[in-house]
Amino acid sequence: xxxxxxxxxxxxxxxxxxxxxxxxxxxxxxxxxxxxxxxxxxxxxxxxxxxxxxxxxxxxxxxxxxxxxxxxxxxxxxxxxxxxxxxxxxxxxxxxxxxxxxxxxxxxxxxxxxxxxxxxxxxxxxxxxxxxxxxxxxxxxxxxxxxxxxxxxxxxxxxxxxxxxxxxxxxxxxxxxxxxxxxxxxxxxxxxxxxxxxxxxxxxxxxxxxxxxxxxxxxxxxxxxxxxxxxxxxxxxxxxxxxxxxxxxxxxxxxxxxxxxxxxxxxxxxxxxxxxxxxxxxxxxxxxxxxxxxxxxxxxxxxxxxxxxxxxxxxxxxxxxxxxxxxxxxxxxxxxxxxxxxxxxxxxxxxxxxxxxxxxxxxxxxxxxxxxxxxxxxxxxxxxxxxxxxxxxxxxxxxxxxxxxxxxxxxxxxxxxxxxxxxxxxxxxxxxxxxxxxxxxxxxxxxxxxxxxxxxxxxxxxxxxxxxxxxxxxxxxxxxxxxxxxxxxxxxxxxxxxxxxxxxxxxxxxxxxxxxxxxxxxxxxxxxxxxxxxxxxxxxxxxxxxxxxxxxxxxxxxxxxxxxxxxxxxxxxxxxxxxxxxxxxxxxxxxxxxxxxxxxxxxxxxxxxxxxxxxxxxxxxxxxxxxxxxxxxxxxxxxxxxxxxxxxxxxxxxxxxxxxxxxxxxx
Numbered sequence: 001x002x003x004x005x006x007x008x009x010x011x012x013x014x015x016x017x018x019x020x021x022x023x024x025x026x027x028x029x030x031x032x033x034x035x036x037x038x039x040x041x042x043x044x045x046x047x048x049x050x051x052x053x054x055x056x057x058x059x060x061x062x063x064x065x066x067x068x069x070x071x072x073x074x075x076x077x078x079x080x081x082x083x084x085x086x087x088x089x090x091x092x093x094x095x096x097x098x099x100x101x102x103x104x105x106x107x108x109x110x111x112x113x114x115x116x117x118x119x120x121x122x123x124x125x126x127x128x129x130x131x132x133x134x135x136x137x138x139x140x141x142x143x144x145x146x147x148x149x150x151x152x153x154x155x156x157x158x159x160x161x162x163x164x165x166x167x168x169x170x171x172x173x174x175x176x177x178x179x180x181x182x183x184x185x186x187x188x189x190x191x192x193x194x195x196x197x198x199x200x201x202x203x204x205x206x207x208x209x210x211x212x213x214x215x216x217x218x219x220x221x222x223x224x225x226x227x228x229x230x231x232x233x234x235x236x237x238x239x240x241x242x243x244x245x246x247x248x249x250x251x252x253x254x255x256x257x258x259x260x261x262x263x264x265x266x267x268x269x270x271x272x273x274x275x276x277x278x279x280x281x282x283x284x285x286x287x288x289x290x291x292x293x294x295x296x297x298x299x300x301x302x303x304x305x306x307x308x309x310x311x312x313x314x315x316x317x318x319x320x321x322x323x324x325x326x327x328x329x330x331x332x333x334x335x336x337x338x339x340x341x342x343x344x345x346x347x348x349x350x351x352x353x354x355x356x357x358x359x360x361x362x363x364x365x366x367x368x369x370x371x372x373x374x375x376x377x378x379x380x381x382x383x384x385x386x387x388x389x390x391x392x393x394x395x396x397x398x399x400x401x402x403x404x405x406x407x408x409x410x411x412x413x414x415x416x417x418x419x420x421x422x423x424x425x426x427x428x429x430x431x432x433x434x435x436x437x438x439x440x441x442x443x444x445x446x447x448x449x450x451x452x453x454x455x456x457x458x459x460x461x462x463x464x465x466x467x468x469x470x471x472x473x474x475x476x477x478x479x480x481x482x483x484x485x486x487x488x489x490x491x492x493x494x495x496x497x498x499x500x501x502x503x504x505x506x507x508x509x510x511x512x513x514x515x516x517x518x519x520x521x522x523x524x525x526x527x528x529x530x531x532x533x534x535x536x537x538x539x540x541x542x543x544x545x546x547x548x549x550x551x552x553x554x555x556x557x558x559x560x561x562x563x564x565x566x567x568x569x570x571x572x573x574x575x576x577x578x579x580x581x582x583x584x585x586x587x588x589x590x591x592x593x594x595x596x597x598x599x600x601x602x603x604x605x606x607x608x609x610x611x612x613x614x615x616x617x618x619x620x621x622x623x624x625x626x627x628x629x630x631x632x633x634x635x636x637x638x639x640x641x642x643x644x645x646x647x648x649x650x651x652x653x654x655x656x657x658x659x660x661x662x663x664x665x666x667x
Contacts, residue, residue, distance in 0.1 A: 001049055001377075001496045002566040005233065008050030009559065012067045012226055015046055015053045016060045041374040044398040048407075048497065050233045052226035054218070062208070062215055063222045069206040070184040072227040075152035077103035078220055079145040080126035082157035083133050087190060088126040091157055091213035098221040102126075103151030109144050116140045125151075132163045135172035143176035146183045153184045153220050157213045160194035170198035174205040184223065186216040232410055233562065244440065247277035248447055255450050258475060264452075265312040266473040268355050275468060278444045280437055280456070282468040283360060287353040294337040295330050297356045304328045304359035307336045308470070311344045311352035315472070318388070323470075326359050360469060364462030365417065368396065369438065370455045371445050373476065377496040379445045383438060385417040387458040402499040403442035404523060408435045426463035433466050449494040452476040491566050498565040504622065511610035514575075516582070518618055521570040523562045528572075528581040530557055537604050543639040544601045567593075569622060573611055582606040585615040587623055587631070596623065598631045598665075600642070612641075616649055624667050632664040 004013060020039050046053045054060055078095055080102070082088035092102060102125050110123050117129075117137050127141050138156075145154045156173055160166050166189070177185045187202055188210045189195040202209045210216040254270045266274075272285045286297050287310055298305045309322035317323050322343055324336035337354055344352030368386030373379055377400060384396025397414035399407060412418040412434065421427040445451060453474040460467050491498035505519035521529075533541075533552050541549050563570055573583035584601040598619055602612050623631055633651065635642050637659060651663035 001045065002498075002564050004049040004051055005497075005564055006567060008230065009233065013049075013051040014060055014063050014067070014222075014226075015051050016055070016057055017042060017053065020055065038374065038376070040398045041377050041380045041400075044380060044400050045377050045496065047229050047232065048400050050226075050229045052222050052229060054222055059215070059218055059222065062210065062219045066184075066186070066208045066219045066223060067226070069208050070186075070223070071182055073152040073184050073220065073224050074227065076100040076221065076224045077150060077152045078217070079103045079105065079148065079151040079154045080157065081129070081138070081141045081145055081154065082126055082159075083129045083131050083138075083161070084157065084159040084190075085126075085128050087157045087159060087188070087213050088128055091155060091188070091217055092126060094214040094217040095221070098217060100217070100221050100224070103148065105145065106148050106150055109148045113141055113144045116144075131159065132161045134164070135168045138169055139172035139176045142173050142185075143179055146176060146180035146185065151183070152224070153186065155186045155188065155213070155216050155220065157188045157216075158190070158195070158198070160189075160191045165197070166191075166195045167197035167201055170201035174201060174207060177205070177207060184220070186210065186220055188213045188216040232407065244279065244443075246279070246440070246443060246447070250274075250277045251444070251448060255448060255475065259450070263312060264475045264477060265315070266475070267312075267353060268308065268310045268471070269353070271471045271473050274444070274473065275456070275471060278440045280440055280444075280468065281466060282471065283357050285355060285357050287355050289351075289353055291334050291337045294354055294356060295333050298327065298330075298333045301356060301358050304361075305333065306355075306357045306359050307333065307340060308355040308357070309340045309344055309352055310355045311347065311349045313347040313349045314344065314352070317470070357469075360460060360467065362460065362462045362464065364460045365421065366458035367417065367434070367461055368455070368457040369441055369459055370453070370457065371401075371441070371451070372453045373451075373494060378494045379451075381411070381438070381442060381445065383411050384415050390457060400497055401442040401445050401495060402497065403439050405435055405439060406523075408438035408442075411438065421461070424463075427461070430461055430463065430466050434461065437466065446492075446495065446499045449492055450475050501565055501569075504569075504571065506618070508614045508618075510606075510614065514609075516611060516614070517574045517576070517578070518571055518614065519574065520565070521561055521563065521572050521584070523558075525572065525581065526554070526557050526561045528574075528579075529561055529584075532581045532584070532601075532603060535603055535605070536601075540601070540604055540607075543636055543642065544599065546636070569626075571615065571618065573606075573615065583611045583615055585619050587619055587628070589628070594627075594629045596628050596631055598623075598633050600645075607641075612645055616645060620649060620665070620667075628667055630664055630666050632662060634660055634662050637661055 007013060043053065054063055076099065078100055080088050080091050095102065105125050113127065114123055117140060127145065129137055129141060142154060142156055145151060158169060173187060185207055187207055189198055199209050208219065251274050254273055258266055269285060269287050272282050275282045284301065288294055288297060294307065304326045307324040307327060309317055314320055314322050320343065322340060324339065327333050327336055340354050341352065366387030368382065368384055368390050370382040371379055379401050381399045381401055381403065382396055384390065385393045395416045397411045399411040421431060451473060456468045456471040458469050460469055500522060501520050505517065507515050507517050509515055530552060533549060538548060567589050569587040571585050572581045574581055582603045583606065586599045587596045589596045600612055600615055620631065632654065633646055635646065643661065646663045649665065651665045654662045654664045
């Protein structure tokens with residue numbers, strides 16, 4: 001994962017993988033774990049790594065050629081130009097089926113096409129010309145579509161005509177492409193010998209050709225998905241959990257107690273405590289073992305109520321009759337309580353609890369949030385339509401933790417239920433709350449490797465609130481407690497992507513007495529890093545980067561802020577009010593993962609106050625902790641202050657040239 005994520009930013013990676021359909025008979029205890037099958041998790045891993053997946057071997061070759069020859073589309077809106085209505089319609093079908101969109105042509109563009117064409121055809125999208133359309137007509141139509149800001153790519157579907165030389169048509173299309181080189185162009189040539197000349201023209205001008213319109217559309221959508229996946233890697237999220245501090249001690253106590261009792265299935269009351277500890281709202285929940293207490297608790301909560309079995313041997317409560325809904329009086333509560341005890345005894349559990357909850361009648365929609373441990377990629381998170389329709393609707397997405405606000409939203413956007421609710425104005429605020437809940441849920445999965453499966457279903461969302469109505473947690477049979485988490489490695493083994501290393505946040509006092517927070521950099525720091533760069537003098541910039549920074553676009557800043565902690569550690573010094581970054585230090589591992597480059601940047605305003613010394617000492621300590629063998633720095637000879645700092649901490653000169661000195665510290 002770390003290698004692919006590092007590589008994908010500079011070179012596209014295309015994957016074809018078999019095994020889309022799981023024929024395994026492995027039994028999962030929760031619905032979320034059952035749905036998050038192996039192939040779904042692989043799909044999530046490819047997206048998160050910035051790779052693009054295709055499903056057929058032929059598509060592997062087509063997308064490789066296309067990525068080599070064309071720019072990536074920035075969206076999924078396609079314009080289609082064809083001299084035959086049937087193949088154009090097939091292209092539309094393939095586009096919609098793949099999740100793409102027909103671009104809406106600008107009225108001025110349509111008017112221009114009509115004005116300049118010598119024949120009459122359909123001027124909507126697809127632009128359908130007459131079968132014997134001239135090269136001039138084809139060039140006009142294709143060129144006009146390429147210039148339209150409402151499309152992200154153009155597909156030309158051509159059927160050979162006895163009155164036209166296909167090579168001339170190809171030359172016209174290539175001429176149009178040269179006039180607008182930044183929009184990707186695809187050509188489907190139907191036929192063999194009659195279009196060989198045209199195909200050669202396109203090959204010589206770096207325009208990819210396809211045998212069918214469907215193959216061309218699939219390549220367009222694969223290129224779009226690749227660009228989309230890269231944006232996921234590089235998008236700057238909002239900081240939606242600024243003051244989020246989960247009660248990990250409380251959660252750890254519950255999990256350790258269950259393991260000490262040799263219990264894998266947590267009681268619902270324990271699950272509620274854990275969700276509460278992470279700020280995930282769940283309906284009021286109390287439990288008892290006797291009928292009289294059920295009645296008194298129901299009267300205290302207020303009718304109507306829900307009774308549920310809470311047993312380690314009854315996993316799917318709803319299917320087995322372990323949930324009694326809408327109980328409105330004492331008689332119905334007693335009958336339900338007796339029925340639940342009988343169910344537990346039939347499963348060999350004579351000590352089962354009965355849960356009492358209020359009956360939530362608010363109009364809303366049911367969601368599902370869950371997670372499981374995948375044998376290859378570790379923890380994986382599920383989000384989708386919940387309730388009784390979870391498996392029937394098959395509407396869900398899979399993501400890998402850690403999630404931030406952007407990744408949580410992208411997971412949600414992949415589902416039909418989100419697309420539907422997003423169109424309802426009353427739900428915009430609560431959908432934002434779901435993003436936050438997914439990020440909190442992700443942190444729970446990160447913090448506790450002992451959780452094998454977790455299922456929150458149904459999770460009720462209405463215009464007024466979001467609240468979990470039921471949940472289950474299954475612990476890993478082989479879970480080992482080591483102070484509640486695994487600390488042997490920066491990236492715990494139950495995760496395939498390294499989480500934010502909170503443990504490295506510290507406070508230090510500078511020479512002027514001001515307390516500075518030193519913490520790992522995060523994606524949300526992009527605006528603060530931009531402000532830091534803007535404040536630097538030309539000399540400081542040259543000393544740090546070796547060249548001037550004319551401008552710092554998002555594409556540059558995002559790579560500076562969004563790092564893979566397995567391959568690079570970056571720490572920032574932040575003022576007490578958290579509004580300004582005043583220093584930055586980076587430990588960038590070499591490919592051998594044993595040696596690393598060290599670089600330090602201090603804001604001009606804060607130089608000479610001891611911050612450089614603090615960052616140097618802290619970096620050396622962490623480098624030793626994570627097992628690096630050496631640190632090295634390349635320093636301009638003019639930068640005497642940094643040369644002196646390196647000498648102070650034992651860096652030895654390895655070589656120097658006319659302008660630069662390399663110094664190395666053996667660890």
